[in-house]
Every structure is written in structure tokens, then in C-alpha cells.
Amino acid sequence: MMLEGVISRPVVCLARGVAAIAAIYLLLYVVLPAFRLDLPHALNLQLARGATTVLRLIGYPVQRSEHVLLLAGSRLIVNNDCNSIGTWLLLAGAVFAVPRVDLLARLAGVMGMAVVLCAINILRIAQLTYVNAYRPDWFSAIHEQIDPVILILVSVALYLAWIRLADRPLPA
């Protein structure tokens, strides 16, 4: 890359990562909503639906009204703070920051990470609905101090796994 001759490689990598984060964010929250396409809201709805299914499968009589989950008289609202798009943006930035990886591997990594994060989020929302209903004193600590750290550990593991896969030479 020509720029790398002028600016040092870590700076170019960092700039590429930050640019990827800004571009995806603008696409999701500014460009697509201008065309009445609110993907984060649709994602919140799917996460609420998934968490409802999980809780019903393990025998809890949860009710759902759009993106609000009701269990034992308590309400949990699935909003943009719950969908982990921020974590996914950071992962996407880190994926695009890695030098010398082809675009297809980057896109596959970003999409694969989105799917895994969604699955984890469904479990997290189901767990938070349970805690909110039956252990409300624990809600704040679990929501703000335990779950984010679990998400970070999973994200780091996902990222390292992607780096190992992306770094593997293609079969001849």
C-alpha cells in the first residue's frame, strides 16, 4: 500500500479500523433510516423474540409485546443499549485494521461475529429478564458489571479465532 510508505503501518491500520467503525455506524444509524430502514430496531425485535423463545423452552411463562418482555410482573425493554452493536462495531474495526487480509475474509469475519454476538445476546436478554423478575437486586451488577465483561471475553476469543482462520494459507 502506498500510504504505508509515508505513514507508519500501525497508524494506517488504526485509521482503517476507525474508518470502518464510522462507515458502518453511519450506514446503520443515518443512511438506512433515511430510507425508512431501521435495522437496529428490527434487530431488537428479533432479539426479544429469541429471548422469549428461550425462556418459554425452559418453562418460564414470559409474555412479549413488540420489544418489551413481561415476566412475573416485571418489564424488560430491549432497546439499542441491548443489541451489542457497539461491541460488533469495535470487532468490525479490529477486523478491518488487520493488514493483508482479503475483503472476503474480512466480510465473512464481520458477519460471522454478528451471528455469534446475536446468539449470545439472546441468552443474555433471557438471563436479564429472569434476573429482573426474580432477583431484581442483582440486575444492576449483572447488567453493568458481569455481562459486558463476558461479552468482551467472547469477543476477544472470536477475534483471535478469526485471525487464526484468516491467517491460514489457502489450499493449493
Place this chain on the structure above:
Amino acid sequence: MPTGPYLRSAAAWAGRFVIMYGVMLALWWLSAAAYLSFLARTVETVDAMGHGARLLRVVVVPLHGLVASGDWGDSLPIPQTVLGADLALAVALVLASSGSLWVRGTRRAVAAVGLVFIGHVATIVAQIALLRTRPGERAAMRVAWELWVAIYQAKVLPLAAWLMVCGLQLLEMIKRRERL
């Protein structure tokens, strides 16, 4: 590079990190009042520097966090659990990545706490500045703020502090392992 040693060292690091995080959360509950009080005074001072007068009052609500009130209307609550998680996470990441817990580890932990503190001050001051603007004004600033909120919730602040304090060492470690 064989997968076995890689997974073992990753598991050992994760174990160290989880223990450190638990210890740091316990330490946070002991020292929260002092940190919150210092944070409140610093935010007030920084805000006053921008206006030439004290328009902001930040008070510590024990066991809950901070409440900022001023010339913009509704008061702004800042939960203690979120601030504590940032600090505990940054210090746990740094200590888990530092070989020694003593001189080097302590120095790095102090640097990480300093960086997170600066991030907290900047975030609160920026949020208050945004609350003072009228809706519809400074659209670009609002978009930038929303992006910051999204990545802040993903704990970008402690992660950035960790990378700034331990980034070079981590790069060297990765290169060394790649050569094995």
C-alpha cells in the same frame, strides 16, 4: 503454530483476568466514594473553565453514583456501577497482561486508572455540552455522541486504556509467539 499451547496460555490469561476483575470490583466498592468525589470536582472545574463561571453542580449520591444538575433542565444521573466496571476492567486487563504485579504492574495500573479517569471526565463534560444544545442544533455532534455511546457501552474506554498501556508489549508477545 500449534493450537494446544496457544489455547492453554489464552485460558491462563482469562483465568488471571477473571480473578483480577473480581478483586478490582471489590476494591472499587471500598474506594468508590473517593473516586466519585474527585471525579465530581474535576468535572465541575473543567466545565467552569469552558464558561468562566460555575453553571454546573455535580453531587455524589452514596451507593448510586453522581448526579449532575445545571442550566439545561433535568438532572443527569451517572451510575456508579458503570464507572466502577470501567475502572475494574481496565486495571484487571492491565494486571492480567503484566508479568509482574509489583512495580511494573502497579505503574501500569495507575496509568490505566488515569486514562479511564480522563475518559470519564471527557465523556461527562461532552454529554453536558450536548444537553445544553437545543434539539436540531449541531446534528453532526449528536451523531458523533451517539456513536461514542454505542462503543462506550462496549467498554471501549477500558479497552483503549489497556491497549495504550500494554499495546507494545502485546505486539512483541504476539511476534515472539509467532516465531515459536
